[in-house]
Amino acid sequence: MFIDEVVIELRSGNGGNGAATFRREKNVQFGGPDGGDGGNGGNIIFEVDNNINTLLDFKFIKKIEAEDGINGQKKGMYGRNGEDRIIKVPVGTMIRDYETNALLLDLGEYGDRKVFLKGGMGGRGNIHFKSSIKKTPKYSERGRLGQEIKVKMELKMLADVALVGYPSVGKSSFINKVSAAKSKVANYHFTTLKPKLGLVKVDDEKSFVIADVPGLIEGAHEGKGLGHRFLKHIERCKIIYHLVDISGFEGRDPIDDYKKINEELKKYSEKLSKKQQFVIANKMDLLYEGNENYNKLEKYLKEKGITLYPVSVISNRGVKEVIQNTYDIIINTKREELEESMDVEIIFKEQLESMPDWIIELDEEGIYEVGGKMVESVLRTYVFANDDSIVNFLHILRKKGLEEELEKYGVTDGDTVRINGIEFDFVE
Numbered sequence: 001m002f003i004d005e006v007v008i009e010l011r012s013g014n015g016g017n018g019a020a021t022f023r024r025e026k027n028v029q030f031g032g033p034d035g036g037d038g039g040n041g042g043n044i045i046f047e048v049d050n051n052i053n054t055l056l057d058f059k060f061i062k063k064i065e066a067e068d069g070i071n072g073q074k075k076g077m078y079g080r081n082g083e084d085r086i087i088k089v090p091v092g093t094m095i096r097d098y099e100t101n102a103l104l105l106d107l108g109e110y111g112d113r114k115v116f117l118k119g120g121m122g123g124r125g126n127i128h129f130k131s132s133i134k135k136t137p138k139y140s141e142r143g144r145l146g147q148e149i150k151v152k153m154e155l156k157m158l159a160d161v162a163l164v165g166y167p168s169v170g171k172s173s174f175i176n177k178v179s180a181a182k183s184k185v186a187n188y189h190f191t192t193l194k195p196k197l198g199l200v201k202v203d204d205e206k207s208f209v210i211a212d213v214p215g216l217i218e219g220a221h222e223g224k225g226l227g228h229r230f231l232k233h234i235e236r237c238k239i240i241y242h243l244v245d246i247s248g249f250e251g252r253d254p255i256d257d258y259k260k261i262n263e264e265l266k267k268y269s270e271k272l273s274k275k276q277q278f279v280i281a282n283k284m285d286l287l288y289e290g291n292e293n294y295n296k297l298e299k300y301l302k303e304k305g306i307t308l309y310p311v312s313v314i315s316n317r318g319v320k321e322v323i324q325n326t327y328d329i330i331i332n333t334k335r336e337e338l339e340e341s342m343d344v345e346i347i348f349k350e351q352l353e354s355m356p357d358w359i360i361e362l363d364e365e366g367i368y369e370v371g372g373k374m375v376e377s378v379l380r381t382y383v384f385a386n387d388d389s390i391v392n393f394l395h396i397l398r399k400k401g402l403e404e405e406l407e408k409y410g411v412t413d414g415d416t417v418r419i420n421g422i423e424f425d426f427v428e
Ligand SMILES: Nc1nc2c(ncn2[C@@H]2O[C@H](COP(=O)(O)OP(=O)(O)OP(=O)(O)O)[C@@H](O)[C@H]2O)c(=O)[nH]1
Pocket: 166, 167, 168, 169, 170, 171, 172, 173, 174, 184, 185, 186, 187, 188, 189, 190, 191, 192, 193, 213, 214, 215, 216, 282, 283, 284, 285, 286, 311, 312, 313, 314, 315
């Protein structure tokens, strides 16, 4: 399986609410406010794990949530922060917005790690609001909500090297030689029907991934042979091993083969055709005295500044040189990003934008709860530090037209209104 795809909902933790509690003191009916802050919600974090190769673990999971922050408590006790959820994925995982398919995160390199959804901030307890608009600060901030999104996780095969060439030039023989892969080898065209991966061990610590790909023929970009279907799998490789059958045994000319395959790559994708190539003249063992194929191709490539590697997979000639010259290039080449990714925060901003300016609802207690874009947009950046900031907060909303909205909704003198936990009496 070369493309893995799973759909999953993600949610970072909500912030815990601040507490609105009061000290108990001897002889004092109400002591001072002592409500502690709520903890922050946990984050959703993505991390590349080298020991994972598929997204199978996520096939039956519908939702992953980080822990909510714990509410603040009396005696000034803080609520604990919610725990982060670290989601471990294979290298090459791409995270897309389920609704729009926009790429949000591209985990293309070993060691990639990213906080994807931020947990909501914990609310402040009333301990911060010593002298309230009311005599006792019943106000405590509510925790901010976490972020929630449905995503598609996609894993594309991520080979460092891709074997490309006409059918029967020896691609499968090559991958079998250099890795533990067991790709089918036979002397007819299109023996290989599906790409196959192999791990090449350069030494104890160094290795890279190589992909055997079905053979290409003229017209592949428009679907001839097994064609372009598999080329999309190799768009992110770092090096192409372009194998040519140097014996000309099948009656083709190696220079011609080389040009035609490159033509196909180019027609399929400009980017693919610009990738670094190692040109490999395979089946050197079949070159008889006086066969000029190798010399001709070498000369042709030399003019372009390209090295030709003489190889015979069957007699194990030249294979090692190819492998040894590969590793450093792979390490120093950044994996191609196929498309630009978009910051997930943009989605949450758009959600905010599409919210109605004001949402007013009468709850069971007969309190008018106010929300909506105007409130949310202030809350996202506003920090409540003390009692003055509550007054100031209400002042900002008044300037945005809060009073008019409340009147429109039919709120009258003496009704109680609540915004983000702040309660006040409406005065016309
Ligand atoms: N003499 C000789 N024969 C080789 C060499 N490498 C591969 N072959 C033979 O060439 C034929 C095709 O080899 P494969 O490895 O199946 O070729 P392929 O490029 O994977 O072919 P497709 O999967 O059909 O695209 C087989 O009969 C191999 O034994 C070589 O270095 N020398």
